[in-house]
Amino acid sequence: MCPAPLSEPSSTLGPQATADLLDWTALADEIAALLVDDGIQVPPRSVLALAGGASLFVMPASDRTVAMAKLITLTPGNAARGQPTIQGDVVVFDVATGQRRVVLDGPTVTARRTAAVSLLAAQRLAPVPQGPLLVVGAGVQGLAHVQAFVEVLGVREVWVASRSAASAEALAQAARALGAQARVVQDADAAMAHCPLVAACTPGTAVVLSAQPRPDAFIAAVGAYTPTMAELSPGLCQWMAQHGTVVVDTADAGHEAGDLLQAGLDVARLPTLQDMVRQGARPRTGPVLFKSCGGAGWDLAAARLVLRATRTAHSDIGANTGSGAHSQPGSGSP
Template identity: 30%
Template sequence: MTIPFLTADRLAALATYPDVVGFLERALRSGEVDPEVDSPRLFSPAPRGEFLVMPTSGQTWSGVKLLTIAPENPARGLPKIQGVYTLFASDDLAPRVLMDAVELTLLRTPATTVTAIKHLLAAGPDLGPEPIRVVVVGTGPQAERHLHCLSAVLDRPLDVAVTGRRPGAAEAFAERMSGHEGLAVRAGTPDDVRDAAVVLCVTSSSTPVLDDALVAADAVVAAIGSHGAQRAELPAALVRRGDVAVEARASAMREAGNLLQARTGEEWSALPVANLSDLVNGRFERTPGRPAIFSGVGMAWEDLVVATALYQRHQETDGQ
């Protein structure tokens, strides 16, 4: 059996970010996907790092993402995260296609975050005609791709300030990003958060990267960089004063340190926490004067929805 492999370049050519957001929204609106019903992520030790396995199943298609995470690799000039995605036909469990898992993740993660931001903004006060003020905390590949996705999906001018934890990282990021798709990006400071309508935290930090006192009352804050109950990009006080949305309540209670550092699981179970289906299907109302918080951890159903749509496009364009 020869199984086709879709490279990173091929995946990127098959869909734009608005397309990928559309894939996710259609799956959530149709009822094809219930974010609360998904397999948990599995971690296992590997030499110099760990394996991350993300399986999930659907009526027609099923899939498994296998990643390796090697923290020492960047110092050696090698990628920290590498891996493959396998898409299976559910009726006979035969593998149909392999994909570059890193590019798949760089497509679905920003699209998931921006889907949430899009609907949180729509549920809040009118931002008017001026450029949307955005602060990005983080300077890595996910920060870059999130900004591209946000610009493409919101389809309006953004006034972007970026901050990083390493000296010179924000300046280099701003220089690299400015001019792409009409983006105006500059190196910023924590004080830029005061006037931001959207704050994106895309770091691997285990401790909060924002000052709660700087976040405006009606801001939308999305944090997706740190995973695990003991790690949090957001201060507990900010999470406690915000309207909270997650990909799924079940996965958040397993992995979202942003939430679990702010309240216990039992406390969260008594509070209204929206999932991504609630946002997309209009079952979420924002409280005036409170920030809206989205905390994402990454889920296997997102990979399956996007991988399936990309494979179908590949078949259509290649006539296979």
């Protein structure tokens, strides 16, 4: 389904309309392009603690033409209430005019750009990118990683491990709907012996992987993003540092990557994804651990991709109608 063109001067898009504009391959390519762009500005994100264990995240970023700010809340207690844990928006501006151009659904951007970063890392670093894939954690990020890896890397076998049997089976069914074989497993550590691709997508509140991985493994760990969070054991992280390659998504991981910090690793000395992309480097031998903590730069890549797509849509409308008419503002629902 083709996404509806945005209206001028700005539009607000819902979850599906936002997702429609963030194709997996295009988003991974846009992230790669952003990593070689010297005009990017990404200040540290601001996190405000809220009552009840929730947090408010303020994450700005810009390049020479596009500025954006992601404003989202993270409310872990919502999981027990059957409500989304992440809520909010990504507001995108034109740098030249200061005009707000589009408001994107924050949780959708977060899910897709996080999985797209893992996808880019797997494309560049994974010894066996076609899998089989083990996904630990069957929530929003688990689904996004299955979609990205199946649709782009051609993964045809997915193993799912989750504390919730119902969630695990739902994710396995989603993988089957995409054309992959899928199974639910109880022991994630045991499953690592069979899966060269691993995506750890848990809330980061407890260690879920501790076994020694395969020598051709690629592990993307995305759940932990503070020094007190971890989903990989210290022993696993130390083994990867000694026998393989550890890459972080950004330099901010130096104070955010709880898995690695709790393992006593000098995170500031580890290569970043930007280093690997700019150098065109691949790990020499052995397994790869890609630790992702997230950052506004990835949201900026999503914003750039959306604006490019919508500008093209507006140009096509003008060419077809012979006028500058645009559709009326709407929710962005298909």
